[in-house]
Amino acid sequence: MDVFIVLRGFALSLRNQIAILLIALSILFVISTYSVQLLVVMPAFVELERQEAVRDVHRCVDALARDLEDVSNIANDWSAWDDSYQYIQDHNETFAKVNLVDQAFSTTHVNLICLMDRNRRIVWGESRDMTTLEVIDVPDLFVSLQEDSGTLINYESNDDVNKGIVLTSKGPILLASRPLITTLREGPIQGSIIMGRFLDEREVKSLADRTHCAIEVWTPNQTEISQTTRRHFTTCSETGVASIEVFDEKTLHAYTVMNDVYNQPALYLRVSIPRKITAQGRISANVATGCSIAGGILTLFAVWGCMHWRIIGPLQRMASHAVRIGKQDDLKARLKFRRNDEIGTLANEFDEMVENLHQSRKKVLDTAHRAGMAEIASEVLHNVGNAVNSANCSVELLDERLNRSKVSGFGRASGLLREQAPRAAEFFGQDPRGPKLIDYLVNLNDSLQIERTDNQADVVRLRETVRHIRDAIAAQQTFAGRSNFTQEVELPALIDEVLQMNQELLRSTEVDVVIELPPLPELQLNKSKMIQVLVNLVRNAIQAMQGQPSDARRLTLSARIVEEDGLEIEVTDTGMGFEDDVLANLFTHGFTTKVDGNGFGLHYCANAIRESGGHITAQSAGSGQGATFRIRLHQVIPHVETVT
Numbered sequence: 160m161d162v163f164i165v166l167r168g169f170a171l172s173l174r175n176q177i178a179i180l181l182i183a184l185s186i187l188f189v190i191s192t193y194s195v196q197l198l199v200v201m202p203a204f205v206e207l208e209r210q211e212a213v214r215d216v217h218r219c220v221d222a223l224a225r226d227l228e229d230v231s232n233i234a235n236d237w238s239a240w241d242d243s244y245q246y247i248q249d250h251n252e253t254f255a256k257v258n259l260v261d262q263a264f265s266t267t268h269v270n271l272i273c274l275m276d277r278n279r280r281i282v283w284g285e286s287r288d289m290t291t292l293e294v295i296d297v298p299d300l301f302v303s304l305q306e307d308s309g310t311l312i313n314y315e316s317n318d319d320v321n322k323g324i325v326l327t328s329k330g331p332i333l334l335a336s337r338p339l340i341t342t343l344r345e346g347p348i349q350g351s352i353i354m355g356r357f358l359d360e361r362e363v364k365s366l367a368d369r370t371h372c373a374i375e376v377w378t379p380n381q382t383e384i385s386q387t388t389r390r391h392f393t394t395c396s397e398t399g400v401a402s403i404e405v406f407d408e409k410t411l412h413a414y415t416v417m418n419d420v421y422n423q424p425a426l427y428l429r430v431s432i433p434r435k436i437t438a439q440g441r442i443s444a445n446v447a448t449g450c451s452i453a454g455g456i457l458t459l460f461a462v463w464g465c466m467h468w469r470i471i472g473p474l475q476r477m478a479s480h481a482v483r484i485g486k487q488d489d490l491k492a493r494l495k496f497r498r499n500d501e502i503g504t505l506a507n508e509f510d511e512m513v514e515n516l517h518q519s520r521k522k523v524l525d526t527a528h529r530a531g532m533a534e535i536a537s538e539v540l541h542n543v544g545n546a547v548n549s550a551n552c553s554v555e556l557l558d559e560r561l562n563r564s565k566v567s568g569f570g571r572a573s574g575l576l577r578e579q580a581p582r583a584a585e586f587f588g589q590d591p592r593g594p595k596l597i598d599y600l601v602n603l604n605d606s607l608q609i610e611r612t613d614n615q616a617d618v619v620r621l622r623e624t625v626r627h628i629r630d631a632i633a634a635q636q637t638f639a640g641r642s643n644f645t646q647e648v649e650l651p652a653l654i655d656e657v658l659q660m661n662q663e664l665l666r667s668t669e670v671d672v673v674i675e676l677p678p679l680p681e682l683q684l685n686k687s688k689m690i691q692v693l694v695n696l697v698r699n700a701i702q703a704m705q706g707q708p709s710d711a712r713r714l715t716l717s718a719r720i721v722e723e724d725g726l727e728i729e730v731t732d733t734g735m736g737f738e739d740d741v742l743a744n745l746f747t748h749g750f751t752t753k754v755d756g757n758g759f760g761l762h763y764c765a766n767a768i769r770e771s772g773g774h775i776t777a778q779s780a781g782s783g784q785g786a787t788f789r790i791r792l793h794q795v796i797p798h799v800e801t802v803t
Contacts, residue, residue: 173478174471181463185455192451196444204440208432212413213401216430218370220415223333223426226356226366231322231335233267234354238337239344247276247339247350259283261292270295271332271355274339275312277348279305286355295357300327304353310420311336312351317344323420324358331358331378331419331426358426377427384427392416392427409434473502477509490516542691542763543628545660545698550624552663553617572599620659627660630687647681648689650726654716657693664701669709675717682726682795688767692775695760696730696788702753703734703786720796728790736779736786745777768792 237243246254263272264287273284281304286295303325304311311321311334322335334355338348356362358376367374377384384392391402391414404412411432419425473496480494490513496506576596579586586593654674658665665672697714704712715731737745737752744750746765768775773792779785 173474174467177466177471178463181459185459188455189448189451193444193448196447200444200447201437201440204437208411208434208436209403211436212403212411212430212432215370215372215432216401216413216415216428219366219372219374219428219430220417222366222370223358223417226362227322227324227333227335230269230333230354230356231320231337233269234335234337234352235320237272237354238339238352239342241342243274243352244339244341244349247274247282250282255283259285261287264292265289267354268356269354270357271297271300271334271353273301273304273353273355274350275304275353276350279307279312281305282350284353295329297327297329300325300329300332300355311353314338314348314351317346317348321420324417324425325355325419326378326380326425329357331376332356333358334420373431375429375431377429379424379427388414388427388429391429392424396424406431409438470502473498473506477502477506481509484513490514542695545691545694545760547624547628549660549663549694550621550628553621553624556663557614557617557621572596572603623656624660627687627690645683645685648684648686649681650679650718650728651676653684653686653689654693657690657697660690660694661697661701664698665714668701668705668712670701670704670712670714673713673715675715677719679718679720679726680796683797684792684795685771688771692764692767692790693728693730695764699760700730700732700734700786700788703736704732706735707733721791722793724794724796726792726795728792729787730790731785731787733785736782736784737777738779738782742777742779746775 242254242258245251259272264270264285268289270289271284271286274282275284276282281301284301284304286297286300287293288295314321317338317340320335320337322333324331325334326332332355334353336351336353338346339350339352340346340348363374363376379392387404391404391412394402395414395416402414404414406412411434413430413432415428416424417426417428477494480492484490484492493510493513494506495510496503498506579590579593651674654676658672697716700714704714711733713733715729717729717731719727721727741752746761748759748762750762765775768790771792772794773790775791776789778787778789
C-alpha cells in the first residue's frame with residue numbers, strides 16, 4: 160500500500176502496480192530474513208561465543224586452583240608426619256639428611272620447601288629449580304613469610320590449610336601452608352610447613368596444554384602491559400567477572416584477575432579464543448539469506464504467472480471494455496465472461512448494469528431535473544419559513560405594545576382641553592386638574608417616545624427579516640449559477656443579527672447565550688447565506704434544549720482563526736445530542752430527528768457551506784450530552800501586507 164501511495168501521481172496500470180507490489184514484497188521478505196539473521200541469529204552466535212570464552216577463562220582459573228590444591232596436598236603429606244613433627248622441635252640432622260635433599264624438589268614437583276616453628280622462625284627453607292635443582296634466590300619471599308602476621312601460618316584447627324598466590328621478585332608462586340602435627344593428626348601444632356610452585360613460563364605452557372587454551376599471564380607490576388589490556392584487568396578487578404574483548408574478526412580475548420593471599424590483584428590472565436562460532440554463524444546466515452532470495456524469486460514468478468492468467472488479464476479486458484463504452488457510448492456492447500468466480504460475477508453484473516443504464520438513461524435527466532426543482536423549492540420554503548417565524552415574533556411584539564399603548568389616555572386629555580379651552584387661564588390657574596393635566600401630558604410624551612423607539616427597532620428587525628426573505632428567494636433563483644457573492648462582514652454584528660431573529664424563541668425557552676469571539680477583522684463572507692445557515696443551527700440548538708432543565712440550557716457561539724486566513728465557527732448546545740448512527744445521515748436530504756421536522760435545514764446548511772468553499776461537521780458525546788456543529792471556512796480573512 161505504501162508503494163501505491165508513493166506512486167499514485169504516476170499513471171500505473173494494475174499490472175504494473177501488482178508487479179511493483181510483488182517485487183516490493185519479495186525485497187521486504189529478503190530484507191526481513193536478512194534482518195532476522197543479523198539481529199537475532201548472529202547475536203545468538205556472538206553470545207554463545209562470549210559464553211564459551213568465559214568458560215575457557217574459568218577453566219584456566221580452575222586449572223590454577225587445581226595446581227594450588229596439588230601443592231596443598233603435598234604439603235599435607237609432609238605436615239601430618241611424626242618425623243617432621245619431631246624435627247621442628249629438636250632440629251635433628253638425620254631428618255634433614257634423609258628428607259631435605261635436592262631430589263625432594265623434583266620428587267614433589269615444588270620449588271619451595273620451608274619449615275617454620277611456632278614462633279615464625281625458619282628452621283629450614285630452600286627454593287630450587289625443579290629440573291636443574293639449582294638454588295633460586297628469593298630472600299624477599301622468606302622475609303615476607305617471617306613477617307607474615309598470620310595470613311599463611313595462622314590455623315583454626317589441625318586440618319586447616321592456607322593457600323594462595325604470592326608475588327615475589329622471581330615471579331608469582333603458588334603457596335600452600337599446613338600445620339605441623341603428628342601422623343595421627345593430633346597436636347599441639349608445633350609449626351608450619353610451606354610449599355610453593357613458581358608460575359613460570361614452563362608452568363604457563365603446561366597450563367595451556369592442559370586447558371587447550373592460548374593463555375597469557377602477567378603480574379600487575381609488569382610494564383609491558385598495554386593500556387587497553389590494563390583497562391580490561393581494572394574492569395575485572397572492580398566487577399569481579401571476566402571481561403570480553405573482540406580483538407578482530409578472528410580472535411576474541413577473555414580477561415580475568417586472580418588475587419593473592421592478601422586479596423590483592425596478583426595475576427592477570429588473558430585467554431585468546433578463535434572466533435569459529437561466529438564464523439560458522441556468518442556462513443549459516445549467508446546461506447539462509449541466499450535461500451531466501453532464491454525462494455523469493457521463484458515465488459515471485461509463480462505468483463505473477465498465476466495472477467496474470469487468472470486476475471490481471473481478465474481485469475485488463477474489463478478495463479478496456481469500460482473505456483471503450485465511455486468513449487464510444489456503446490451501451491449495447493457486452494463482456495459475456497464464462498466464469499463462476501468473483502471476476503465472472505463482476506463481469507456479469509457490469510453487463511447487467513450497462514443494460515439497466517441503457518434503459519434508464521432517458522428517465523435520469525427528467526428525474527434529476529424534478530429532484531433539483533423540488534430541492535430548491537424545499538430549501539426556499541425552509542429558509543423563508545425561519546424568517547417568517549422571526550417576522551411573526553416581531554409583529555406579535557408590535558401588536559402587544561400597541562394594545563398596551565397609552566395613546567387612549569391622550570384622547571381623554573384632549574377632550575378635557577377642548578372642554579376647558581374658553582376658560583383656559585382660569586382652568587390652569589385655579590382648577591386643581593390643570594397642573595395634573597400638564598404633568599400627565601409631559602409623562603405621556605416620555606412614554607410615547609420610548610414606545611416609538613421600541614416600535615422603530617421592531618420595524619427595523621422586521622425590515623431586515625423581509626430583506627432576508629428576499630435575499631433567500633433571490634439566492635435560490637440563481638441556484639443554477641451557484642453565485643457566492645461575498646462582502647465585508649463583521650462577525651459579532653452578524654451573530655447579533657442571527658440572535659435577534661431568534662430573540663423571541665430564546666426568551667420563551669430561557670436559553671443562556673454565551674458568545675466567545677477573538678478579535679477579528681472584517682470577513683469576506685456571503686452574509687445572506689451565512690445568516691441562513693446560522694439561523695438554522697441556532698434554531699435547531701434551541702429546540703434540542705427544550706427537554707432540558709431551564710438552568711442547563713446553554714447555547715455557545717464561538718470562533719477561532721485556522722490556517723492563517725481560515726475561520727472555524729462553532730455552535731454548541733447542551734441539548735439532547737445524538738448517537739453515532741445518526742451522524743452518518745445528519746446532513747442527508749430529508750433526514751430529521753424531530754417529530755415535526757422536514758429534514759431540509761441541515762441539508763441546506765451543508766450545501767451552502769460547501770458552495771462557499773468550506774465544510775460543516777457535527778459532533779456529540781451521545782444522547783443527552785449536547786452537540787457541536789463546526790463550520791470551517793477557507794480564505795475569509797483578508798491578507799494584510801506589512802509595510803516595512
